[in-house]
Amino acid sequence: MSAPAKSAVIGQDAIVEKGWLKTHQWLLLRRVSQLSILGLFLLGPLAGIWWIKGNLSASLLFGTIPMADPFLVLQTFFSGHQPELTALAGALIIFAFYFIVGGRVFCSWVCPVNIVTDSAGWLRRRLGLRKSTQLSRSLRYWILIMCLITPLFTGYVVWELVNPVSMLHRGLLFGMGMGWTLIIAIFLFDLFISRRGWCGHICPMGAFYSLVGKFSPLKVSAANRSKCNDCMDCYAVCPEPQVIRPALKGEAKGVGPVIIASDCTNCGRCIDICAKDVFHYSSRFANEAEK
Amino acid sequence: MATKKANNQQALSRRQFLTDSGHAACSVGLLGLGLGMYGEQSKTHAALALRPPGALIEDDFLGACVRCGLCVEDCPYDTLKLARLFEPVTTGTPYFDARKVPCEMCDDIPCVKACPTGALDPQLTNIDDARMGVAVLIDRETCLNMQGLRCDVCYRVCPLIEEAITLNLLQNTRTGVHAIFEPVVHSDICTGCGKCEHACVLEEAAIKVMPRELAKGELGKHYRWGWEEKEKAGKELVPDIIDLPNRMPSNSAEKLNIAPTGGKK
Numbered sequence: 185m186s187a188p189a190k191s192a193v194i195g196q197d198a199i200v201e202k203g204w205l206k207t208h209q210w211l212l213l214r215r216v217s218q219l220s221i222l223g224l225f226l227l228g229p230l231a232g233i234w235w236i237k238g239n240l241s242a243s244l245l246f247g248t249i250p251m252a253d254p255f256l257v258l259q260t261f262f263s264g265h266q267p268e269l270t271a272l273a274g275a276l277i278i279f280a281f282y283f284i285v286g287g288r289v290f291c292s293w294v295c296p297v298n299i300v301t302d303s304a305g306w307l308r309r310r311l312g313l314r315k316s317t318q319l320s321r322s323l324r325y326w327i328l329i330m331c332l333i334t335p336l337f338t339g340y341v342v343w344e345l346v347n348p349v350s351m352l353h354r355g356l357l358f359g360m361g362m363g364w365t366l367i368i369a370i371f372l373f374d375l376f377i378s379r380r381g382w383c384g385h386i387c388p389m390g391a392f393y394s395l396v397g398k399f400s401p402l403k404v405s406a407a408n409r410s411k412c413n414d415c416m417d418c419y420a421v422c423p424e425p426q427v428i429r430p431a432l433k434g435e436a437k438g439v440g441p442v443i444i445a446s447d448c449t450n451c452g453r454c455i456d457i458c459a460k461d462v463f464h465y466s467s468r469f470a471n472e473a474e475k
Numbered sequence: 476m477a478t479k480k481a482n483n484q485q486a487l488s489r490r491q492f493l494t495d496s497g498h499a500a501c502s503v504g505l506l507g508l509g510l511g512m513y514g515e516q517s518k519t520h521a522a523l524a525l526r527p528p529g530a531l532i533e534d535d536f537l538g539a540c541v542r543c544g545l546c547v548e549d550c551p552y553d554t555l556k557l558a559r560l561f562e563p564v565t566t567g568t569p570y571f572d573a574r575k576v577p578c579e580m581c582d583d584i585p586c587v588k589a590c591p592t593g594a595l596d597p598q599l600t601n602i603d604d605a606r607m608g609v610a611v612l613i614d615r616e617t618c619l620n621m622q623g624l625r626c627d628v629c630y631r632v633c634p635l636i637e638e639a640i641t642l643n644l645l646q647n648t649r650t651g652v653h654a655i656f657e658p659v660v661h662s663d664i665c666t667g668c669g670k671c672e673h674a675c676v677l678e679e680a681a682i683k684v685m686p687r688e689l690a691k692g693e694l695g696k697h698y699r700w701g702w703e704e705k706e707k708a709g710k711e712l713v714p715d716i717i718d719l720p721n722r723m724p725s726n727s728a729e730k731l732n733i734a735p736t737g738g739k740k
């Protein structure tokens with residue numbers, strides 16, 4: 185492949201073109217979002233300001249609004265427990281939110297593990313590590329099914345024994361103990377064994393939220409795709425690069441520019457990194473192919 | 476031609492997809508099995524780990540609790556903790572170690588109120604009905620009271636003094652003239668709050684709160700206590716039973732100045 189002379193650092197073109205800040209705009213906002221959500225939860229235990237109690241699994245906002253992870257509540261349901269109304273209402277609230285903004289917005293804007301896997305991904309690019317064990321992308325959906333079916337037999341929520349997402353968030357709030365080992369394991373796994381292995385192939389929460397956001401209106405669109413100069417930077421930074429091609433290269437086949445695949449995390453890294461301003465946040469309804 | 480190639484490719488990628496999915500499904504099946512077995516192992520029966528008041532029985536609790544820690548944050552006495560990885564309690568679930576911090580038996584039971592899922596049963600409204608475990612005087616050899624000293628600390632700290640725990644008077648056979656005040660826990664009243672275990676003055680508590688499943692025996696279904704049946708029936712159930720004399724060694728009976736009689740009536 186006669187790729188155009190690649191700049192040493194991915195995103196160099198964009199930095200030259202738009203400046204560092206613009207090239208990291210959504211990434212920075214995302215980190216602010218992830219950290220401030222964590223900070224809000226920490227305000228209680230650390231400063232005694234209880235705006236929000238609990239953790240990502242279930243919480244109470246301002247002492248009135250319940251929130252709960254719909255996937256987890258579903259698992260308790262499958263284990264044969266009829267959750268109280270508070271948990272059901274909380275799950276519905278969270279479900280509705282991600283139904284609108286895109287399920288995997290949870291992954292890119294909220295999930296604490298995302299910082300870990302993003303760091304592994306970044307380091308992997310920096311070190312030029314290319315070797316990667318190919319895992320099936322359907323794996324996470326099988327794990328999702330397993331998470332729901334096993335409780336039918338065991339009678340309890342099996343995934344929560346090992347779920348690193350809740351373990352990390354809970355650990356940061358209530359004390360980590362040996363939980364760190366699991367987080368380090370994920371980091372090393374993503375770094376040395378499988379590129380984007382955890383979020384892209386294994387995590388059933390990612391899979392679940394991907395399904396939640398199947399029809400959500402908020403999407404990223406390659407609206408200026410005719411300007412694309414094939415620098416491939418977006419593929420390099422995207423945590424789910426397979427979602428880009430149909431939208432970016434689909435013009436000839438009459439496919440619209442909106443990234444429809446619900447695996448897209450709406451993280452906006454492709455928007456950041458593109459020197460040609462190909463990508464924008466948009467709605468799924470603005471998906472007419474150019475005439 | 477082109478369509479044939481496309482068909483071929485389709486068939487190929489379908490086959491690829493099927494094998495991939497097959498692999499994935501099988502590995503995930505094994506993973507599920509492994510997790511199930513790990514879960515079986517991790518069920519909390521550790522004697523030190525007690526569930527908050529109102530907790531469903533362990534099996535149901537593990538299916539209901541989402542490990543949110545709301546009960547922990549609402550406990551005013553920092554009694555509750557969330558278990559961490561590799562602790563002897565199922566990861567992420569709330570528990571307390573009575574020896575460190577017992578449950579203070581709040582009247583309004585904030586932990587139960589905080590629970591969004593019902594893993595802590597909202598039907599528990601009177602804290603005296605809580606059954607977090609049951610206290611057991613597990614080491615009679617170190618309990619000071621059992622040695623004939625008067626400690627009574629466990630007895631006196633119990634919020635249900637004289638109901639959940641009483642002192643049973645025994646003769647001190649070592650001295651022959653003193654009494655032993657044996658602490659006796661009544662499992663139908665004891666809430667398992669752990670205040671007795673917490674307060675025990677020994678290096679290692681002689682009275683400990685155990686999960687009920689560990690501490691309690693269970694009668695065979697067919698067992699009946701004769702005296703209870705008799706009371707229920709209001710009369711002797713087996714009338715005219717032949718009343719044989721109690722076998723009392725005759726010379727010790729003489730010493731004690733008890734006349735061998737025809738048993739008690």
Ligand code: SF4
Nearest residue numbers: 291295297383387390
């Ligand atoms: S895939 Fe899982 S771990 Fe990764 S960001 Fe999403 S929820 Fe978090």
Ligand code: SF4
Nearest residue numbers: 422448449451452454
């Ligand atoms: S397509 Fe863009 S927004 Fe979607 S996951 Fe990839 S980089 Fe993020």
Ligand code: SF4
Nearest residue numbers: 550578579580581586
């Ligand atoms: S009853 Fe009170 S002290 Fe006991 S666990 Fe609940 S909140 Fe804590």
Ligand code: SF4
Nearest residue numbers: 540541543544546590
């Ligand atoms: S509040 Fe309920 S669901 Fe949350 S950790 Fe406590 S027992 Fe579990």
Ligand code: SF4
Nearest residue numbers: 633665666668669671
């Ligand atoms: S655990 Fe101890 S202090 Fe608490 S009710 Fe039972 S006997 Fe009393």
